[in-house]
Amino acid sequence: MQRNRNEVIPIKPENDLPLVDCHNHFPDKEPYRKPTHSDEEQYDFFFNQHKGQFIISSASDWDYDYIQNYIQAHENKYMTMGYNIPSERYNRSFEDLKVFVDFLKNNKDKYVAIGEFGLDFHHGKSIKMRETQVEVFQKIIKETKSLNKPYALHVRNPTQRNIDQNFPNHEYNQRDICNRIVLEKLVEEQIPPERVMWHCFSGPAEWGPKLAEKGYYISIPSSAYGFKRWRRNIPGVPIENLLTETDACLQHPFRMGAYNTPANVKYSIAAIAYVNEIDQLEVAKKVLENARRFFGVK
Numbered sequence: 078m079q080r081n082r083n084e085v086i087p088i089k090p091e092n093d094l095p096l097v098d099c100h101n102h103f104p105d106k107e108p109y110r111k112p113t114h115s116d117e118e119q120y121d122f123f124f125n126q127h128k129g130q131f132i133i134s135s136a137s138d139w140d141y142d143y144i145q146n147y148i149q150a151h152e153n154k155y156m157t158m159g160y161n162i163p164s165e166r167y168n169r170s171f172e173d174l175k176v177f178v179d180f181l182k183n184n185k186d187k188y189v190a191i192g193e194f195g196l197d198f199h200h201g202k203s204i205k206m207r208e209t210q211v212e213v214f215q216k217i218i219k220e221t222k223s224l225n226k227p228y229a230l231h232v233r234n235p236t237q238r239n240i241d242q243n244f245p246n247h248e249y250n251q252r253d254i255c256n257r258i259v260l261e262k263l264v265e266e267q268i269p270p271e272r273v274m275w276h277c278f279s280g281p282a283e284w285g286p287k288l289a290e291k292g293y294y295i296s297i298p299s300s301a302y303g304f305k306r307w308r309r310n311i312p313g314v315p316i317e318n319l320l321t322e323t324d325a326c327l328q329h330p331f332r333m334g335a336y337n338t339p340a341n342v343k344y345s346i347a348a349i350a351y352v353n354e355i356d357q358l359e360v361a362k363k364v365l366e367n368a369r370r371f372f373g374v375k
């Protein structure tokens with residue numbers, strides 16, 4: 078399905094901005110969307126045809142080695158270490174979790190942040206599965222906080238369609254429940270807000286300014302350019318708290334389901350500039366500064 082939505086903003090993204098893609102899955106080991114260009118062409122788009130500065134890729138257990146090898150062979154490319162959130166689709170054992178945490182402890186120099194991991198009450202359907210997610214989330218934070226690495230969190234709240242019909246009144250069906258739990262656990266474990274990025278921030282919109290005020294980073298996906306539901310989370314978040322990402326191969330700027338590439342992070346910049354009525358270059362410079370600070374990349 079690749080239909081255009083008529084929600085695209087009336088400005089064009091600029092091509093000579095200092096870009097940073099703070100979260101993607103590039104290069105994809107087993108792409109489930111058909112790539113439009115080879116890995117090398119996408120790398121070239123970002124660093125040579127645009128003024129891309131650096132790319133942060135999220136690896137998970139099945140592609141650690143693959144992404145690690147790519148990073149070693151390419152400049153300005155860094156990795157975060159993620160853990161698949163348990164759901165009815167991904168069964169995870171506590172043994173998997175132990176392997177993950179041990180890897181993090183023993184390979185500190187190989188990655189710049191921990192994530193993505195978090196809560197997903199869209200894919201976690203039952204209350205029981207959601208409870209497991211919360212347990213796993215807290216365990217990862219507890220076991221890794223002494224590593225002093227930034228966290229890239231995936232936080233997806235349930236929609237009306239994701240209500241567990243066996244327990245329709247359970248609080249785990251509420252529209253901002255994942256935000257609330259994540260915030261509560263981060264505070265409980267005393268994680269400094271400036272060490273946390275809410276990747277592909279999906280709202281609800283009133284949460285953006287609220288989280289930014291506490292010092293968290295909010296990452297805006299390239300799809301904010303063409304989809305109101307992503308763009309509406311930008312207003313009220315100071316530029317100092319914003320990061321940009323493509324989540325490639327996901328989050329295409331204006332098409333549903335189309336393949337996305339890191340250079341499209343320029344569409345996130347355009348969306349932020351449009352909403353705040355400021356220059357794209359000014360946004361890009363600020364976001365680059367934020368990203369360098371957050372990931373500790375020189």
Ligand SMILES: [Zn+2]
Nearest residue numbers: 101135193324
């Ligand atoms: Zn992702």
